Amino acid sequence: MKTIISLKNVEKYFNSLHALKNITFDVNEGEFVSIIGPSGCGKTTLLKIIGGLTNFSKGSVTIESGSVESALQGRKFGFVFQKPVLLPWRNVLENIQLPLEILDRRNASEIPSKLLKIVGLEKFENFYPNELSGGMQQRVSIARALSFGPSILLMDEPFGSLDEITRDRLNLELLRIWREESSTISSITFVTHSVPESVFMSDKVIVLSARPGAVQQIVDIDLPRPRTSEIKYSKKYLELVQCIRKILK
Amino acid sequence: MYKKNIKIKLKRTLTPVFVSLGVLVIWEFIVSITNYPEYLLPRPIVIFSALIANFNSLLYHTGITLFEAMVGFVIANILAFFIAVIFTHSKTIEAGFHPFVIALQTTPIIAMAPLLVLWFGSDIGSKIAAAALVSFFPTIVNGVKGLETIDEEALDLFKSFSATRRQIFAKLRLPNSLPFFFQALKTSAALSVIGAIVGEFVGANRGIGYIILTSTYHMETVKMFTAIIMSAVAGMLFFGIVSIIEKKIVFWQKF
Structure with a gap:
């Protein structure tokens, strides 16, 4: 399996504050x-740090x-x-x-409308965000x-401020979009x-400890794909949720 | 629901109208029963009929003042915009010129006006300069603020596309600053009328400031009142025009 993201002994200090300590993990293709x-x-x-928006103090990151x-x-x-x-x-389309x-790829005009369909907003292209x-x-x-066709998607609590019903729906949609042809x-x-979100979505959950953030454990989620809402009632799922909760305690 | 909205809107417009009418009626009534001398406080009806009788001449002088104000406003704001852009690009230049900007801003325009007449002559040039001088500062101050008040995550977003500084400016900073600019433009629209009138006070042979000043010399209080009313109308008109343009351009902002 090809390694996409690889972090080795990454450390991050904000002045004297030790923010991240000895972070090592890989994200593989797929x-x-x-x-x-x-x-x-x-x-x-x-x-x-992974996305290059903040620099790190020590260690190495390869993409x-x-x-x-x-x-x-x-x-x-x-x-x-x-x-x-x-x-x-x-507006939405713009x-x-x-x-x-x-990126000066203005001629790629068919992409946005195709994407609108994929995220289910084809009727809203002329609406404004508010x-x-x-x-x-x-x-x-x-x-x-x-x-613009990136290969690595980095998401920072994307559904954190949404209500649970919307979040569940968008979780499923994200997995579907990811698997689109x-x-x-x-x-x-x-x-x-x-x-629960981390277990439902992932192949691997990286559990961090509090200040300084360090990898406490990497939990493999060997639930079958494609994931459906029914998985949430399976024993395995509930066990994994419990297992991560225990680590976090 | 819709009907209710209309009702609320009607109430909002009619209430101030009724209040002003009430004030005028009371004013008229008190002045006429106390026989207060007209050269101190004329009755609203007298002012109003003078306003209609001299409307063409008043309109001419108001037009002159408004013209001076608008030309000064346009020159000052184009200049202020570019200076704001330069200030946001170079902190050193901003730090160097900031005390100068503050000093100019805090100097009363009335203190500067005679100098402006000396420099730009007693015709409209000095009035345009006075209008420009007062309408300059709100735009610089707010413009710099608008260009610099950027959401951290929006900046991160642009960085994640590897956007250039110029692209960040054109597609993020500039549109983001427009609400701030228009806030300043409304203030400076009203100020520019004040600047033009102050310029006229120092030396002029036309304009609404000239009318106010000459009517004082001749104790023509009624005429003075009509000129004051016209100056208020000019200020509000200019403010209104800028507000309408603002609503068109900064359409995403809730007013």
Whole structure:
């Protein structure tokens, strides 16, 4: 299996504050990996380090056997943040087009409308962000992250501010979108603070401890794919949820 | 629901109208029963009929003032916009010029006006300069704020696309700053009218400030009142125009 993201002994200090300690793990091709931990443990910082938005103090990070910098330059990362961060002066379609404009791929005009269909917003292309619900806004931000064909999707608590019903639905949709034929995404790294969500979505859950954030344990989730809501009633699922809860205690 | 909205809107517009009418009626009534001298406080009806009788001449002078204000406003704001952009690009330049900006801003325009007449002559040039000088600062201050007040996550988003500084400016900073700019433009629209009138006070032979000043010399209080009313109308008109443009351009902002 090809390694997509590889972290070795990564350390991060904010001045004198030790934020991340000796982080080592891999994300392989085709894997969905969740990072979970108590609030303030440096989950977001870790994701930003992987995506090249924050530098690290020690250790090494390789992306597809190259540097983070070259992966960023090569536009390999699609980011989805906790807030949808849509530009309020652009309608849905224009928001999805934003990365294409920046990459000067304006002729790829069929992509945004295709993505709108995939995220189920084809009737809303002319709507402005303030006319959409929180869930719909987050769908737009996912479509935007996919629009330029990145291979690595980095998600920072993307559904954290949504209600449970919307979150469950978007979880299933994200897995479906990932498996779409046209999908360019080879791996997803997903930060969350919800234990059930991490188990339901992932192949691997990385459990971080509180300050300084260190890998406490890496839990393999060997539930079958494709995942359906029924899995949540299986014994195995419940055991895994309990197991991670115990580690977090 | 819809009907209720109309009712609320009607109430909002009619209430101030009724209040102002009430004030005018009381004013009229008190002045007429106390026989208060007209050169101190004329009755609203007298002012109103003078306003209608001299409307063409008043309109001409108001137009001059509004023209001076608008030209000054446009020059000042184009300049202020570019300076704000330069300030956000270089902290050193901003730090160097900031005390200068503050000093100019805190100097009363009335203290500067005679100098402006000396420099730009007693025709409209000095009035345009006065209008420009006062409408300059709100835009600089708010413009810099608007260009710099960027959501961290939005910046991260642009960085994740490897966007250039120029792209971040054009697609994020600039549109993001528009609500701030328009907030300033509304303030400076009203200020520019004040600036033009102050300029006219120092030396002019036309404009609404000139009318106010000459009517004082001749104790023509009624005429003075009509000129004051017109100056208020000019200020509100300009403010209103900018507000309408604001709603069109900054459409995503809730008003």
